[in-house]
Amino acid sequence: xxxxxxxxxxxxxxxxxxxxxxxxxxxxxxxxxxxxxxxxxxxxxxxxxxxxxxxxxxxxxxxxxxxxxxxxxxxxxxxxxxxxxxxxxxxxxxxxxxxxxxxxxxxxxxxxxxxxxxxxxxxxxxxxxxxxxxxxxxxxxxxxxxxxxxxxxxxxxxxxxxxxxxxxxxxxxxxxxxxxxxxxxxxxxxxxxxxxxxxxxxxxxxxxxxxxxxxxxxxxxxxxxxxxxxxxxxxxxxxxxxxxxxxxxxxxxxxxxxxxxxxxxxxxxxxxxxxxxxxxxxxxxxxxxxxxxxxxxxxxxxxxxxxxxxxxxxxxxxxxxxxxxxxxxxxxxxxxxxxxxxxxxxxxxxxxxxxxxxxxxxxxxxxxxxxxxxxxxxxxxxxxxxxxxxxxxxxxxxxxxxxxxxxxxxxxxxxxxxxxxxxxxxxxxxxxxxxxxxxxxxxxxxxxxxxxxxxxxxxxxxxxxxxxxxxxxxxxxxxxxxxxxxxxxxxxxxxxxxxxxxxxxxxxxxxxxxxxxxxxxxxxxxxxxxxxxxxxxxxxxxxxxxxxxxxxxxxxxxxxxxxxxxxxxxxxxxxxxxxxxxxxxxxxxxxxxxxxxxxxxxxxxxxxxxxxxxxx
Amino acid sequence: xxxxxxxxxxxxxxxxxxxxxxxxxxxxxxxxxxxxxxxxxxxxxxxxxxxxxxxxxxxxxxxxxxxxxxxxxxxxxxxxxxxxxxxxxxxxxxxxxxxxxxxxxxxxxxxxxxxxxxxxxxxxxxxxxxxxxxxxxxxxxxxxxxxxxxxxxxxxxxxxxxxxxxxxxxxxxxxxxxxxxxxxxxxxxxxxxxxxxxxxxxxxxxxxx
Numbered sequence: 170x171x172x173x174x175x176x177x178x179x180x181x182x183x184x185x186x187x188x189x190x191x192x193x194x195x196x197x198x199x200x201x202x203x204x205x206x207x208x209x210x211x212x213x214x215x216x217x218x219x220x221x222x223x224x225x226x227x228x229x230x231x232x233x234x235x236x237x238x239x240x241x242x243x244x245x246x247x248x249x250x251x252x253x254x255x256x257x258x259x260x261x262x263x264x265x266x267x268x269x270x271x272x273x274x275x276x277x278x279x280x281x282x283x284x285x286x287x288x289x290x291x292x293x294x295x296x297x298x299x300x301x302x303x304x305x306x307x308x309x310x311x312x313x314x315x316x317x318x319x320x321x322x323x324x325x326x327x328x329x330x331x332x333x334x335x336x337x338x339x340x341x342x343x344x345x346x347x348x349x350x351x352x353x354x355x356x357x358x359x360x361x362x363x364x365x366x367x368x369x370x371x372x373x374x375x376x377x378x379x380x381x382x383x384x385x386x387x388x389x390x391x392x393x394x395x396x397x398x399x400x401x402x403x404x405x406x407x408x409x410x411x412x413x414x415x416x417x418x419x420x421x422x423x424x425x426x427x428x429x430x431x432x433x434x435x436x437x438x439x440x441x442x443x444x445x446x447x448x449x450x451x452x453x454x455x456x457x458x459x460x461x462x463x464x465x466x467x468x469x470x471x472x473x474x475x476x477x478x479x480x481x482x483x484x485x486x487x488x489x490x491x492x493x494x495x496x497x498x499x500x501x502x503x504x505x506x507x508x509x510x511x512x513x514x515x516x517x518x519x520x521x522x523x524x525x526x527x528x529x530x531x532x533x534x535x536x537x538x539x540x541x542x543x544x545x546x547x548x549x550x551x552x553x554x555x556x557x558x559x560x561x562x563x564x565x566x567x568x569x570x571x572x573x574x575x576x577x578x579x580x581x582x583x584x585x586x587x588x589x590x591x592x593x594x595x596x597x598x599x600x601x602x603x604x605x606x607x608x609x610x611x612x613x614x615x616x617x618x619x620x621x622x623x624x625x626x627x628x629x630x631x632x633x634x635x636x637x638x639x640x641x642x643x644x645x646x647x648x649x650x651x652x653x654x655x656x657x658x659x660x661x662x663x664x665x666x667x668x669x670x671x672x673x674x675x676x677x678x679x680x681x682x683x684x685x686x687x688x689x690x691x692x693x694x695x696x697x698x699x700x701x702x703x704x705x706x707x708x709x710x711x712x713x714x715x716x717x718x719x720x721x722x723x724x725x726x727x728x729x730x731x732x733x734x735x736x737x738x739x740x741x742x743x744x745x746x747x748x749x750x751x752x753x754x755x756x757x758x759x760x761x762x763x764x765x766x767x768x769x770x771x772x773x774x775x776x777x778x779x780x781x782x783x784x785x
Numbered sequence: 786x787x788x789x790x791x792x793x794x795x796x797x798x799x800x801x802x803x804x805x806x807x808x809x810x811x812x813x814x815x816x817x818x819x820x821x822x823x824x825x826x827x828x829x830x831x832x833x834x835x836x837x838x839x840x841x842x843x844x845x846x847x848x849x850x851x852x853x854x855x856x857x858x859x860x861x862x863x864x865x866x867x868x869x870x871x872x873x874x875x876x877x878x879x880x881x882x883x884x885x886x887x888x889x890x891x892x893x894x895x896x897x898x899x900x901x902x903x904x905x906x907x908x909x910x911x912x913x914x915x916x917x918x919x920x921x922x923x924x925x926x927x928x929x930x931x932x933x934x935x936x937x938x939x940x941x942x943x944x945x946x947x948x949x950x951x952x953x954x955x956x957x958x959x960x961x962x963x964x965x966x967x968x969x970x971x972x973x974x975x976x977x978x979x980x981x982x983x984x985x986x987x988x989x990x991x992x993x994x
Binding site: 227228230231232258261262265380382383390394397398401428429430519523524526527530535536625626627628629630 | 872873874875938944945946947948949950951953954955956962964966968970974975976977978979980981982983984
């Protein structure tokens with residue numbers, strides 16, 4: 170039996186989902202998109218239930234990938250029931266989506282979440298009345314305390330009913346629906362979608378288009394607006410009938426402070442700086458521990474096996490890739506995700522996006538664009554995945570350039586590991602300054618030259634809440650798993666290729682070939698150029714390879730301070746790592762990925778050469 | 786008894802009298818209807834029995850009061866149907882007229898009147914809305930803490946999210962925050978929604994007293 174959880178964003182859907190399914194959750198990408206679908210199985214009285222946590226949406230009839238997925242899901246044959254999760258504190262707004270869901274006539278159970286908060290605010294909801302209006306069972310739930318969550322599954326299994334509420338639409342819309350239904354033999358839902366331009370059949374699309382144009386002419390409003398208006402009115406009428414006491418919500422003093430004109434940006438910068446600092450301190454501590462124990466417990470024993478050179482090389486390559494993945498994934502990315510999930514669940518991330526809107530405008534994006542950019546500091550891979558938050562391709566293209574240039578935790582390892590140690594702290598900071606300067610310049614230029622429509626920011630500020638530790642951990646865990654699934658196979662494959670190249674002596678050849686170039690332009694010895702090549706696999710591998718190829722960990726004895734500085738700048742700037750390229754290709758396509766790689770390669774070499782000429 | 790052919794004759798005769806100010810004859814009516822003169826004459830004799838008209842010397846058709854009324858009624862039905870088919874349903878004018886010629890005979894008086902009302906009312910509604918517009922404010926022009934009613938959302942296409950969140954003509958909203966570059970936070974239906982400046986400036990509002 171397949172059941173879907175449906176609801177607005179921030180109604181506690183995921184929390185209910187995690188409480189119902191526990192561990193053993195599958196994350197799948199819906200075919201052709203990057204939207205996550207979480208599904209889990211559970212058993213109730215020997216009945217196997219597949220529960221799917223659908224992405225949070227405001228409407229079933231939009232064109233965003235999330236909305237399309239949810240629509241496809243609930244029109245699918247195999248779906249046997251839906252659990253609609255509503256936020257009891259914002260009932261009227263949530264009813265809007267519920268009314269749309271009801272039109273699909275699937276067996277339904279309505280869950281009123283956040284009952285405790287509603288009670289605190291003095292909101293009383295007449296559940297029996299709501300239940301009789303909608304025609305389905307209504308279950309009051311407080312998911313944060315796990316209260317009544319257990320009622321949901323028996324209700325959907327044994328007592329789910331098809332909702333029998335019909336939204337009264339404007340008479341022109343109703344007339345057009347009747348016309349379409351009788352002429353084309355389609356259902357009411359499909360007719361409504363057709364009127365809003367969401368139908369594939371050319372015949373239906375044509376007659377619906379004609380009807381819609383006439384209605385728009387008469388009403389001087391778009392059909393979407395009329396339909397939305399009717400639904401909102403219906404939602405309001407229901408809300409007025411079932412809510413006994415209503416209280417005007419006033420913004421808390423904390424919220425006023427967080428979004429205030431003066432303090433908002435200051436707090437935002439402080440929060441971001443604090444997160445980056447703690448991620449790096451926690452991350453580097455954990456990384457040293459993990460990489461060290463991996464080295465002594467697995468790599469060293471493997472090397473002491475005394476295998477043939479070729480198998481040893483391949484085995485070592487695989488182990489190095491695993492070490493790289495674990496060394497970065499867990500310490501840095503997982504820690505980072507925990508912080509991001511806290512920001513997200515507390516509702517602060519949406520406020521950050523609002524505050525950043527004006528700055529992001531100059532970079533050709535909107536406030537939401539700051540989220541992938543922040544994610545990029547942890548790791549570019551999830552940040553690129555986060556580009557789906559952006560609505561237009563134009564913004565995604567600009568953001569994919571900028572995110573690929575953000576100094577991720579691996580690049581920070583290079584900056585901190587060699588520049589801060591061998592050149593000085595100021596020099597390390599100056600690399601950040603150079604990188605940020607280039608990101609801003611790139612953004613300003615791209616915002617001028619990138620074609621495509623602009624789309625404004627329409628973002629609901631989710632209510633401020635104390636994040637639920639379990640939910641934060643679960644979220645971080647699913648995200649890190651997503652990273653491992655995408656990045657790990659690539660790391661292993663690329664590592665094997667590089668290992669084989671090393672085995673056949675490609676690198677000494679490469680070093681010889683590239684030496685004249687790298688010596689004259691960048692002022693770096695040939696082996697440093699080979700080390701840079703390893704950076705494609707994983708950024709801080711450039712550093713490790715450099716140590717191996719130069720034969721000493723004390724780089725200051727073989728390279729000058731200038732050379733170390735140039736090496737770090739080039740490896741930070743040039744070509745995103747292979748995992749980043751892989752997700753880039755998935756999110757924005759191969760062409761843009763190629764341009765991003767080419768641009769960063771040229772930028773890295775040029776800036777390196779410039780520094781070499783000017784400073785060294 | 787009126788038949789549809791009879792109604793056509795009354796309609797044509799009426800049109801000749803009222804619009805062209807010429808005296809209707811069997812020949813002229815037959816010409817208008819692209820019909821055979823003999824058949825028109827035969828039908829006119831039937832109408833004469835029903836008291837709708839009198840056939841005078843030289844095939845002149847003289848309409849009685851009853852015949853004039855019936856003719857005008859058919860013309861009205863024809864016009865209403867033609868307008869409905871072309872203006873509401875979007876058919877070509879010529880095709881709509883042809884279709885109206887067929888439908889006008891079967892449609893009841895009540896349906897015709899209701900159709901006429903249906904075509905007329907929404908237009909009036911639209912005009913009233915326009916007249917009521919005085920000084921137009923946008924969401925970007927008002928200070929924090931103002932209660933507003935949305936008048937129009939000018940941006941079209943791709944902005945359905947606004948409607949989904951409840952930012953629609955007629956809805957009351959409050960401006961909660963404004964940043965320096967005119968990005969705003971509005972409260973609508975108890976939820977806070979952040980809008981970037983270009984969207985805020987395309988939402989026309991009026992102050993609530």
